Amino acid sequence: MRSPLERLWKDRMDIYRWEEVVVNKVTKSKEELQHSNVKCHYSQGSLTDTGEEVPTLKNSHMLFCSADTDILEGDKVIVTQRNGKKVTLTVGEGFAYFSNMQFSVKRDDTA
Template sequence: MNNPFAVFWLDKMDIYRLAETETNGATVQVYPDTPTYSGVPCHYSKGSLTAVGDSGEPTLINKYTLFCGLDADAQEGDKAVITQSGGKSIIVTIGEGFPYSGHQEFAVKRREDA
């Protein structure tokens, strides 16, 4: 069965999952050089919220969300490199996921130094 939401997933993501490795006798977790999953269809979205702080001044807060199919094996803590349909790449850390009947949504934190 085709997923009706898939028409919106024009972006693609590569998912990197933390793996344990031995460095100088110590076990550390690092993201591998090659993705765990590659070319996963998705949609990256930015929303903005306005909050009023103690000073009474409005503050703009950006909120980023990642949408994908239920078959996408994205997990909290994964790193994703999202390539938008226009070619721009964005690096995010995947946060809490919310599965729905036809898709799943993840809160993501954008890496500003990317």
């Protein structure tokens, strides 16, 4: 089922997954493109950790997509944001809702 929120999502993602392939009778792991140009929404938030003497601010990154998207924990996604910037992410724990899914993600690039 398509999410009614999809009309608000302006980002697109390519989803990659490690798969075993046999080349010359040798099994190797290879990162394969599973889906491309999938509508999504990449979001950044902030979390405040007040457990220490000095509170710290941590960034949290979330990825939203349709409930029928074939995406798994551990997949690599390359998100093309509405401004054309590309961000490489590793998919973490996901939460399925009626019409969409929400995943915590970790940025693979360094600033």
